[in-house]
Amino acid sequence: MGNAHRGGTRKANDGARIILTTLVGVVFGFFLGASFPTVSLTKINLPSSIISSLDVAMDVQKSPRTRITETHNQGSPKIPKIYVPTNPRGAESLPPGIVASGSDFYLRRLWGEPSEDLNKKPKYLVTFTVGFDQRKNIDAAVKKFSDDFTILLFHYDGRITEWDQYEWSKNAIHISVKKQTKWWYAKRFLHPDVVAAYEYIFIWDEDLGVEHFNAEKYIELVKKHGLEISQPGLEPNNGLTWQMTKRRGDREVHKDTEEKAGWCSDPRLPPCAAFVEIMAPVFSREAWRCVWHLIQNDLVHGWGLDFALRRCVEPAHEKIGVVDSQWIVHQVIPSLGSQGKSENGKAPWEGVRERCRTEWAEFQSRLANADKAYLAQISKAKAKRLLYKRAGL
Structure with missing residues (x-):
């Protein structure tokens, strides 16, 4: 009996100690929690990937x-x-x-905040395909473009460092691949997503005289007359091939012309309208997105392309035109011909010119075949729909 009593007392004492310990722990925990500031999840430096998820x-x-x-x-x-x-x-x-689908040619710093890199973002892009021998001509041309223009030079002769003698060249973009044409460069370096930051893209030759040209006024006239594809008028006494590109002295812009008898099947079609040449074209951002896809990857001279540009704007006879009051002179310097190779007793320029003609014929053939295939596909689809309709399906 005595042993049983002592055992019951010990159990009672143990229970009291447990209760007391629990109470002390709760009180201690309360005061401990109150002594620390509230922790905010936003102040914890979690990895950005976790926060994003x-x-x-x-x-x-x-x-x-x-x-x-x-x-x-x-x-x-x-x-x-x-x-x-x-x-x-x-x-x-x-x-x-x-998703960042667009890009640009803006130069960036290697330090500082990205948002502070640019004091000004150029709105237009002008490209020249150049050799160093034409440096004086290019220097004069570049000076016609303000800091609203990004300058991009494609070097077909591999000479880049010599251009540093011009102060503007230090802020230009230089791309060098030997013995290539401007359409080769354009296809590879002017993808629409790469030049998406620019409202207008100038793709010009190196042998253009710009004494009577002002780039800002040109842009103003292009916008005023709603031109998606354009070029400056050409001085009629030098380097003129088509009547459409001939400068007229009595107006700001023209969009059509009269050509030799039989040259135009329709007054709204090239070369009487909806037409500019490939020596000095200017494209809106929207038009260039289409034109880039029209350029064939392996046809590098661009011959025939000018007759097909109308497919990229609608209505073409209203949105393609020549700016007369801002005009240039085509100096007809056959510099690219010297980049060819003498074969089979032909001079280098002869081989280049022969390929130009071959490419023109090939481009016309490809375009005609593409039209034919598309029309056949449409006709087949219409026939199938008609068949289903008759069958009540």
């Missing part, structure tokens, strides 16, 4: 155009898997807010 998981709006599923990686939090078909091709797995 949390944001997407919590905030993204699910829509018919965006498919989001959650995947689980062992030992890691849920990561959203994104598919956005309206994103640019290849970027469907990215959230639209991070």
Whole structure:
């Protein structure tokens, strides 16, 4: 009996100690928590990838155009898997807010805040395909363009450092690949997404006299007359091939002309309208997006391209024109011909000219075949729809 009593007392004492310890722990924990400031999740330096994943998981709006599923990686939090078909091709797995589809030729610093890199963003791009022998001509031409223009030189002779004698050259973009044409460069370096920052793109030869040309006034007239594809008028006494590009002294802009009998099947078609030459064209950003796709990757001289430019604007006879009051002189310097190679007893320039003609014929053939294939496809589709309709399907 005595032993049982002592055992019951010990159990009672143990229970009291447990209760007392618990109470002390609760009180201690309360005062400990009160002694620390409130911790905010936003003040914790979590990796940005984790924050981004949390944001997407919590905030993204699910829509018919965006498919989001959650995947689980062992030992890691849920990561959203994104598919956005309206994103640019290849970027469907990215959230639209991070997609940077455009680019530019703006020069950036290696230090400081990116938002402070540029004091001014040029609105237009002018390119010249050049050899060093024409440096004086290019120097005069570049000085006609203000700091609203990014200057880009394509060097077909490989000489770049010599251009540093000109102060403007230090801020220009230089791309050098030997013995290539401006359309070769344009196809490879002027993708529409690369030049998306510029309202107008000038793609000019190196042998143009610009004494009577003002770039800012030219842009004003292009906008005033709604020209998507244009060129300055040409001095009629030198280097003129087509009547359409001949400068007229009685107006600001013209969009049509009269040619030799039989040359124009329609007064609204090239070379009587909807036509500029390939020596000094100027394209709006929207028109260039189409023209870039029209340029054939392997046809580097661009012959025949001027007759097809009308396919990139509508109506072409209203949106393609020649600016008469800002005119240039075509000096007809056959510098690119010297970059050819003498073969089969022909001079270098003869081989170059022969390829120009060959490319023109090839381009016309490709375009005609593409039209034919497209029309056949459309006719087939119409016939199929008619057949289904008759069958009551």
